[in-house]
Each structure stands twice: as C-alpha cells, then as structure tokens.
Amino acid sequence: MAQENYNVIGVMSGTSLDGVDLAHLHFSVSDGKWTFEIVECETVAYPDDWVSRLQSAVDFDEKALQKLNADYTQLLADVIAGFISKHRIENLNAVCSHGHTILHQPHNGFTLQIGNLPEIATLTHQKVVCDFRVQDVRLGGQGAPLVPIGDRILFADFDYCLNLGGFSNVSFEDNGRRIAFDISAVNTVLNFYANQLGLPYDNQGKIARSGTSDADLLLALNVLDFYQKPFPKSLGFEYVKQTILPLMERHPLATEDKMRTFTEHIAYQIAQALPKKSGKLLVTGGGAYNDFLVQKIQSHLPQMQIVVPEKKILEFKEALIFGLLGVLKLRNETNVLASVTGAAHDHSSGVIFN
Structure with missing residues (x-):
C-alpha cells in the first residue's frame, strides 16, 4: 500500500529574484483526497551579487552556465541545509526543489533550471526530487506551468x-x-x-x-x-x-x-x-x-x-505545490498534465537523487 503521510520540504526560486522560498510541509492522502499543512516557511533573500549574476545569466555561454549551475547548486544546498538545521526538521521523506529558471525555450526543445545537479543530495544529506520541467519539454510540452x-x-x-x-x-x-x-x-x-x-x-x-x-x-x-x-x-x-x-x-x-x-x-x-x-x-x-x-x-x-x-499560502503556494509534485513523483503518479503543457501525454516528471 502506498504511503499515506509525507514529511517534505518544498523549495522554489521565482523569476522575480526575491530569494529562495522554503516550506516545511506535511501531506496526507486518504481515499484519494489530499490535505496539507504548511509548518515552517521562509524566504531566504539572495545576496546582491547573486541577484546580478542570475539577472545576467540569460546571456552566459555554455561554460559560464556550467560554472553558474555548480555554484548555484552549492548555494541552494547551503540554504536548504540551513533551513533544516534552523527548524530542527527530522525524518524527511524528501526535499522537493524546483531550482531556478535561467533559460526557457520550449519552442527550441530546451529549458534550464539550475540547482538540480545530483550533488545537491550529497550536499544536503537528503533525498532530493527536482528538475521537473525537462521531461515535459522532451515530450513536446511547454515545461510550464507545473502548478x-x-x-x-x-x-x-x-x-x-x-x-x-x-x-x-x-x-x-x-x-x-x-x-x-x-x-x-x-x-x-x-x-x-x-x-x-x-x-x-x-x-x-x-x-x-x-x-x-x-x-x-x-x-x-x-x-x-x-x-x-x-x-x-x-x-x-x-x-x-x-x-x-x-x-x-x-x-x-x-x-x-x-x-x-x-x-x-x-x-x-x-x-x-x-x-x-x-x-x-x-x-x-x-x-x-x-x-x-x-x-x-x-x-x-x-x-x-x-x-x-x-x-x-499567499507567499509559499508554489513551494507547497512543488512539494506535492515531489511527493507525486515518489509515488510514481502523474504530476504534469498534458492539457496544461501541451506534452504528448500526462506523466510523472522529475528526477530523484539519493
């Protein structure tokens, strides 16, 4: 029988660059009906140098993007680990992270969210579910919206x-x-x-x-x-x-x-x-x-x-829902709708790093 209760963290960084949204979440499902609780939540602001770097990244070449991705994965892991330590969160099923969108060109079959490298699991010492958009684009979808x-x-x-x-x-x-x-x-x-x-x-x-x-x-x-x-x-x-x-x-x-x-x-x-x-x-x-x-x-x-x-809910709804997307991925259930993205079919998107 599939697990009925989940203890996860949802992580989201939006295009407005106000920072990383983190939400500690409890999900329960009974007879197909889901309920949720947002426990602790906060937004960790980006340092000024990171705001400038993320704003400029749309013009980076491939080598600079690879360096940015590695550096951002370290930054994001530090933010997540700090959130877990600050709130003394234990027994997590997963950290469910969107990453940060740098390039989004579904018409060219391409989308890039940084911070989704496998190292993030090692750095946070947690199971991480992430990189939710790429598979949808490969299936002919827009990779968005996922919420x-x-x-x-x-x-x-x-x-x-x-x-x-x-x-x-x-x-x-x-x-x-x-x-x-x-x-x-x-x-x-x-x-x-x-x-x-x-x-x-x-x-x-x-x-x-x-x-x-x-x-x-x-x-x-x-x-x-x-x-x-x-x-x-x-x-x-x-x-x-x-x-x-x-x-x-x-x-x-x-x-x-x-x-x-x-x-x-x-x-x-x-x-x-x-x-x-x-x-x-x-x-x-x-x-x-x-x-x-x-x-x-x-x-x-x-x-x-x-x-x-x-x-x-107002500030952390996207972090909440990316937490849910991660849980659905763990259950191997549909978390992306073709009616929304235009993909070839509904699917369970994302990758799991242990």
Missing part, C-alpha cells in the same frame, strides 16, 4: 487560481480538463522600473498609482502577438528582455507612468484571459501584495470574488 495539478488537487474550491509573480499565470477546469497558461509579465517588469527608482519593488503599487496611464503604450502592449496565441503557452525572462522592455523604452515616459501603464496592461490581460467573468478567484504570489494591481483586476472583473489567502 495547475496542485491547484486541482489542493484548491478545488476556487474557479480560478491566479499567481502574480515574475509572470502571471492562471489555471482552471474546463469540461473536465485542467487548463493553464502564462498570461503576461508582472514583477519582472514592475521590479525593473522600481529598481530604476532605487527600490527593490513598488510597495503596494503606490508608485504605479501615482503615475498616469499612456494610451499609446497601453495599446502597443495589448496588441503584442503573444496574447493572440492559443494555450498552452508560457513566458520566460528572454521575452521580457527582448520584447517588453524594448517596447516600453521606445516610449519617452516618466518611470511612474510606465509602471502605471504596465499595471493597467496586466489587469486588462488577466480579465481577457478568464473565459468566465464571475466565481471565486484565488490570488497568490508577491503581486497579491500590490493593492493597486489587485484593485485594477477587480475593476475589470466586477462580478468576480477575489480571495487573497493567509500569508503562508
């Missing part, structure tokens, strides 16, 4: 699950199929402009709120080809660097006005992406703290009940 199966299993009470991180993505049920896709860039762009003002991010969206939306820039953003593509579809930082930022920079606007316009753009695209404009919408990720953005989403979706959950 939707967790939405289906753990958050079925909601009509929509929306994540506002470096990018926005949504998942929902449609005639018995889970549908999910990336919608637009979010904090990858907003943080870029906040950084220009000497700030790590726009606290509660106050800077964007103070700006004025520019109709020409808003139109130019809204007619980008990506929004016309059918799902499954996903975005990477390359798209921000090659398409979004050059477009924004062609408009000579104050930084506050660019941030206001882009916030309007995010909210509009989210509303466009949801086929049904009413129901319950769960909003998580760092962008859920952006009050101005959430208000703008609500203004575009007046019939929608928007739910921002308690802090542990």
Whole structure:
C-alpha cells in the first residue's frame, strides 16, 4: 500500500529574484483526497551579487552556465541545509526543489533550471526530487506551468487560481480538463522600473498609482502577438528582455507612468484571459501584495470574488505545490498534465537523487 503521510520540504526560486522560498510541509492522502499543512516557511533573500549574476545569466555561454549551475547548486544546498538545521526538521521523506529558471525555450526543445545537479543530495544529506520541467519539454510540452495539478488537487474550491509573480499565470477546469497558461509579465517588469527608482519593488503599487496611464503604450502592449496565441503557452525572462522592455523604452515616459501603464496592461490581460467573468478567484504570489494591481483586476472583473489567502499560502503556494509534485513523483503518479503543457501525454516528471 502506498504511503499515506509525507514529511517534505518544498523549495522554489521565482523569476522575480526575491530569494529562495522554503516550506516545511506535511501531506496526507486518504481515499484519494489530499490535505496539507504548511509548518515552517521562509524566504531566504539572495545576496546582491547573486541577484546580478542570475539577472545576467540569460546571456552566459555554455561554460559560464556550467560554472553558474555548480555554484548555484552549492548555494541552494547551503540554504536548504540551513533551513533544516534552523527548524530542527527530522525524518524527511524528501526535499522537493524546483531550482531556478535561467533559460526557457520550449519552442527550441530546451529549458534550464539550475540547482538540480545530483550533488545537491550529497550536499544536503537528503533525498532530493527536482528538475521537473525537462521531461515535459522532451515530450513536446511547454515545461510550464507545473502548478495547475496542485491547484486541482489542493484548491478545488476556487474557479480560478491566479499567481502574480515574475509572470502571471492562471489555471482552471474546463469540461473536465485542467487548463493553464502564462498570461503576461508582472514583477519582472514592475521590479525593473522600481529598481530604476532605487527600490527593490513598488510597495503596494503606490508608485504605479501615482503615475498616469499612456494610451499609446497601453495599446502597443495589448496588441503584442503573444496574447493572440492559443494555450498552452508560457513566458520566460528572454521575452521580457527582448520584447517588453524594448517596447516600453521606445516610449519617452516618466518611470511612474510606465509602471502605471504596465499595471493597467496586466489587469486588462488577466480579465481577457478568464473565459468566465464571475466565481471565486484565488490570488497568490508577491503581486497579491500590490493593492493597486489587485484593485485594477477587480475593476475589470466586477462580478468576480477575489480571495487573497493567509500569508503562508499567499507567499509559499508554489513551494507547497512543488512539494506535492515531489511527493507525486515518489509515488510514481502523474504530476504534469498534458492539457496544461501541451506534452504528448500526462506523466510523472522529475528526477530523484539519493
């Protein structure tokens, strides 16, 4: 009989580069129904030199990427080991780690998440389940998003699950199929402009709120080809660097006005992406703290009940779900849905290092 209770750590590093999210998790399954508890959780911020290195890595050559991967695996192992020691966590079934996305080019059959080298198991002295995206890309999928199966299993009470991180993505049920896709860039762009003002991010969206939306820039953003593509579809930082930022920079606007316009753009695209404009919408990720953005989403979706959950779920939902993906891999059960990624079939993705 398959094990019914699991004691794991979920580890996630997002494109917004705010740090490594770690969550100590308890999962239980009974008669096919899963429950969870988030015990301890924290975000360990990246040192400034690592933020700069990770931001630049999209332009690294192969040798530099290999060095980065080795160094990051050591860094991530130190962070994980520190979390285990600090909270005196014992008897883990596994550490379930996403790693950090550097390159994501599914159209070229390629995706790279660093920090998933076999050495991570040796360095942490734990069984590690990781590298969840590569197999899906090999099967013709986007390798993203991977969170939707967790939405289906753990958050079925909601009509929509929306994540506002470096990018926005949504998942929902449609005639018995889970549908999910990336919608637009979010904090990858907003943080870029906040950084220009000497700030790590726009606290509660106050800077964007103070700006004025520019109709020409808003139109130019809204007619980008990506929004016309059918799902499954996903975005990477390359798209921000090659398409979004050059477009924004062609408009000579104050930084506050660019941030206001882009916030309007995010909210509009989210509303466009949801086929049904009413129901319950769960909003998580760092962008859920952006009050101005959430208000703008609500203004575009007046019939929608928007739910921002308690802090542990809001901030650590992705770490929670990657913990679940790891557990499903340990059970050799499906943890990636072809309806979401476009892969040839559902599959149990990831590698296990002992």
